[in-house]
Amino acid sequence: MSGAKRTNTKLYAMKEGATAEATFVKAEQKKLPYELDGLEPVLSKGLMELHYGKHHATYVANLNNLQEQAAKALAEGDHLKLTELTQGIKFNGGGHMNHEFFWESLAPVGKGGGELPKEGSALEKAISKSFGSMDDMITHFSANTGAVQGSGWGWLAYNKTTKEVEFRTTFNQDRLVDQGAYLVPILTIDIWEHAYYVDY
Numbered sequence: 196m197s198g199a200k201r202t203n204t205k206l207y208a209m210k211e212g213a214t215a216e217a218t219f220v221k222a223e224q225k226k227l228p229y230e231l232d233g234l235e236p237v238l239s240k241g242l243m244e245l246h247y248g249k250h251h252a253t254y255v256a257n258l259n260n261l262q263e264q265a266a267k268a269l270a271e272g273d274h275l276k277l278t279e280l281t282q283g284i285k286f287n288g289g290g291h292m293n294h295e296f297f298w299e300s301l302a303p304v305g306k307g308g309g310e311l312p313k314e315g316s317a318l319e320k321a322i323s324k325s326f327g328s329m330d331d332m333i334t335h336f337s338a339n340t341g342a343v344q345g346s347g348w349g350w351l352a353y354n355k356t357t358k359e360v361e362f363r364t365t366f367n368q369d370r371l372v373d374q375g376a377y378l379v380p381i382l383t384i385d386i387w388e389h390a391y392y393v394d395y
């Protein structure tokens with residue numbers, strides 16, 4: 196967030212009559228790295244309009260609304276209110292950040308979409324070491340994301356402790372980092388129903 200423009204600076208009166216200033220960085224959706232119809236025929240323009248334009252946008256709007264309330268609570272020293280807001284901030288903030296990474300995980304057909312890492316590349320070797328082969332990784336990934344009940348995310352992660360790649364799932368809008376800062380996301384798949392039900 197360094198260098199990000201701070202907006203929505205507000206002054207709130209504190210109970211004691213003093214004033215405190217609380218600011219937050221307003222969340223914004225990054226522009227997609229392709230057109231809305233760029234992922235066709237795999238994901239339709241209609242699905243992307245709904246997913247990026249409505250679902251992701253709603254997380255961002257909710258997050259900004261909650262942040263504004265949190266800034267006020269912080270300025271007022273209202274830790275009870277701040278605590279009440281944290282679950283919603285975690286959920287909507289996670290929703291925003293997971294989608295930002297998800298859009299980067301996808302690419303149009305002909306521009307990397309659906310292409311496997313080159314045989315002998317560092318990624319291919321790491322995947323084969325952990326899963327047996329690229330095909331085994333895909334089978335494992337599909338079976339285990341499909342097995343998630345309810346909503347969540349499937350991740351291919353690099354584990355900085357074991358120095359190997361591994362599969363993880365997170366529930367709802369939990370982020371991979373919630374399971375440990377030693378996990379670095381390589382790619383993610385949205386397994387919320389809204390991510391595919393229009394097309395599949």
Ligand code: MN3
Nearest residue numbers: 250385387390
């Ligand atoms: Mn989604």
